[in-house]
Amino acid sequence: MILKKHWHILLLLLSIYYTAPLIAQQTTKTDKVLKQLTKEQQEMLAEQQLFIDKSKKEFKNSLTAEQRKILLDKSIPRSDKSKLLRKSLSKKQRALLAVNKNRLRDRQIKFKRSLTKKQMIRLRRFANDRAIHDRKRLLRRLRRLIRDNLNTDN
Structure with a gap:
């Protein structure tokens, strides 16, 4: 029972x-x-993570009260939240997101270029295994x- x-x-x-x-x-x-990564590569990853955290915090601080309500409203599905939030973004917030996205992409490209072929293969295998588990x-x-x-x- x-x-x-x-x-x-x-x-x-x-x-x-x-x-x-x-x-x-x-x-x-x-x-x-x-x-298996060099010290420089490990530092690049650490810097990248710090940059991501900093840009998230910066974006969250730029949100208005209405935008925060949208994010905290549990009755709205996640996909609708993102659409509503995108519509409510100011030009300054859009610019902030674009700049952060470009800077992050540049850092990722720089990191990828620093990898050897062997490291790249191992990282891809690791990412695939990680997705599974x-x-x-x-x-x-x-x-x-x-x-x-x-x-x-x-």
């Missing part, structure tokens, strides 16, 4: 139990890939399943 009502919790626990080794394996793969995507999917099942049980 209890199992019938709470099977989704059991499913979550089992999935975490079976995916934990994959997650641990993924972090060691990440470490291996990062160790993406922990966050799996957990989001499980949470959605659980939420949907809880809503149907009520």
Whole structure:
């Protein structure tokens, strides 16, 4: 009886139990890939991440109260949110996004040019493997399943 009502919790626990080794394996793969990069390349990646964080923060600070309401409104689907937000952007905000996008693209190109063919192949393999075993995507999917099942049980 209890199992019938709470099977989704059991499913979550089992999935975490079976995916934990994959997650641990993924972090060691990440470490291996990062160790194969030169110090300069690692610094480039760190700078790129800092730039991304800084530009996100800068953009969030430029949002008006109305734009923040759009982002925080949970009744609007994600695709509609992005459309509404794009329509509400000022010229200054659009320029900020364009400049950040171009700067990020330049940094990515500079990083790619610094890679050897061997490094490029390893990074592509790593990216493909990572997409397959993406922990966050799996957990989001499980949470959605659980939420949907809880809503149907009520």
